[in-house]
Amino acid sequence: MKYRILGRTGLEVSEVGFGGIPILRLPTDEAVQILRYSFDKGITFYDTANAYRDSECKIGKAFSDIRHKVVIATKTGKRDADGALEHLENSLKMLQTDYIDLYQLHQVSREQDWQQLTGPEGALGALVKAKEAGKIRYIGITSHSLPMAVKLIKTDLFDTIQFPFNFIEDEPKDELHTTARTMNLGLIAMKPFAGGALANASLAFKFLRQYPDFIPIPGYDSIASVDEVAALYEQSNVVTEEDIGLMDKYRNELGKQFCRRCEYCQPCPNGVKITPAMGYPILVKRMSPQISVNFAKAAMETVPQCTDCKTCIERCPYELPIPEILKNNYDLFEQHRKSIG
Numbered sequence: 001m002k003y004r005i006l007g008r009t010g011l012e013v014s015e016v017g018f019g020g021i022p023i024l025r026l027p028t029d030e031a032v033q034i035l036r037y038s039f040d041k042g043i044t045f046y047d048t049a050n051a052y053r054d055s056e057c058k059i060g061k062a063f064s065d066i067r068h069k070v071v072i073a074t075k076t077g078k079r080d081a082d083g084a085l086e087h088l089e090n091s092l093k094m095l096q097t098d099y100i101d102l103y104q105l106h107q108v109s110r111e112q113d114w115q116q117l118t119g120p121e122g123a124l125g126a127l128v129k130a131k132e133a134g135k136i137r138y139i140g141i142t143s144h145s146l147p148m149a150v151k152l153i154k155t156d157l158f159d160t161i162q163f164p165f166n167f168i169e170d171e172p173k174d175e176l177h178t179t180a181r182t183m184n185l186g187l188i189a190m191k192p193f194a195g196g197a198l199a200n201a202s203l204a205f206k207f208l209r210q211y212p213d214f215i216p217i218p219g220y221d222s223i224a225s226v227d228e229v230a231a232l233y234e235q236s237n238v239v240t241e242e243d244i245g246l247m248d249k250y251r252n253e254l255g256k257q258f259c260r261r262c263e264y265c266q267p268c269p270n271g272v273k274i275t276p277a278m279g280y281p282i283l284v285k286r287m288s289p290q291i292s293v294n295f296a297k298a299a300m301e302t303v304p305q306c307t308d309c310k311t312c313i314e315r316c317p318y319e320l321p322i323p324e325i326l327k328n329n330y331d332l333f334e335q336h337r338k339s340i341g
């Protein structure tokens with residue numbers, strides 16, 4: 001395992017990190033074992049979020065005795081000061097620590113979120129004070145909207161940017177990455193497997209390793225999955241013509257049905273929560289049907305409000321047949337809901 005400096009934070013992290021979603025479906029003892037195993041394999045960067053249920057708690061249990069040897073990033077989706085501070089205190093408690101290395105504002109993709117975050121009672125001001133008090137070392141941002149991510153980093157208020165990056169979602173490599181590099185921001189690649197849509201780990205990492213200043217944060221749910229990724233990083237990276245052809249093939253196949261979670265389609269005039277409902281099948285792959293049904297319930301229960309008006313299709317840059325996909329996802333959700341009683 002090699003180590004990199006995470007942009008201007010100066011934090012030294014392993015060249016591949018650990019994404020905290022899949023461990024939430026595991027019993028605590030097993031999750032802790034996998035986390036410790038990953039550390040033994042050289043991984044030192046752990047990314048989680050308040051929203052990932054007990055993920056922070058498992059990471060806290062795994063590393064409380066070696067806290068200073070790992071770099072922990074977490075996030076809040078709250079936009080107001082009180083809510084963000086409440087999340088921060090909860091994260092500190094769950095993670096069994098008195099500081100967070102990187103505290104990120106989670107999924108800032110809409111202008112209204114940005115206005116609220118930076119408003120008089122907004123989360124950002126409160127986090128800056130928490131940083132001054134030593135509870136946070138660096139403040140970062142995560143987003144799924146390319147124009148918003150570019151706008152956010154240009155404010156120069158953040159030390160890192162976390163954005164989806166994989167060979168299906170490679171759009172950020174132009175303006176977003178170029179701007180972020182110029183500003184020496186830490187670069188974190190979420191969803192290296194396109195949120196579960198890519199099964200070919202070797203190909204996914206061949207692509208990503210062409211960008212060594214990016215720290216990908218795949219999720220792991222077994223010792224074998226840690227071994228698989230660690231072994232890939234032990235080899236030199238060679239991308240062949242055949243690999244490029246295979247990436248194009250995946251891109252063409254998935255591009256016709258793959259939701260990038262950019263949120264351009266929203267808001268729906270009938271209140272359908274389109275983006276989370278579009279991602280339901282991928283969520284199931286990452287979390288198991290039982291957890292997904294509860295996790296996605298609020299969004300999925302808005303799907304029957306769809307009147308097939310097609311407003312969202314006109315807004316979607318990928319021309320996805322959104323109402324049709326939503327209907328299929330809802331059928332799957334209902335099937336899972338019935339199966340778990």
Ligand code: SF4
Binds near residue numbers: 269305312
């Ligand atoms: S087609 Fe359905 S989901 Fe799309 S905007 Fe219309 S009502 Fe909303």
Ligand code: SF4
Binds near residue numbers: 261262263317
């Ligand atoms: S459906 Fe289209 S516009 Fe909406 S989030 Fe997905 S990719 Fe973006």
